[in-house]
Amino acid sequence: MQGAGHGVVTVRFETRGSGPGSARTFPVDTGDISNASPLDSLDWPDYIGQLSVEGSAGASAPTVDDVGDR
Numbered sequence: 001m002q003g004a005g006h007g008v009v010t011v012r013f014e015t016r017g018s019g020p021g022s023a024r025t026f027p028v029d030t031g032d033i034s035n036a037s038p039l040d041s042l043d044w045p046d047y048i049g050q051l052s053v054e055g056s057a058g059a060s061a062p063t064v065d066d067v068g069d070r
Helices: 038-042 045-056
Strands: 003-005 007-011 022-027
Touching: none
Parallel strands: none
Antiparallel strands: 003 007, 007 022
16 A cells, blocks of 8 residues: 545555555545555565575675674
């Protein structure tokens, strides 16, 4: 949901992978929309796949010695 007020609700249709999506405005009492889990919009397979690619390319910083006690 993008916003609500004055008897209407605006919904954006997008996922992490799709980027900005279209928006539609509905009356608050419409049967055309229902609650959803925001976690479902995260495109987990694409996200995890990208982490795997970055991890195999050495995207993480190298480890260093702890010099705090020297």
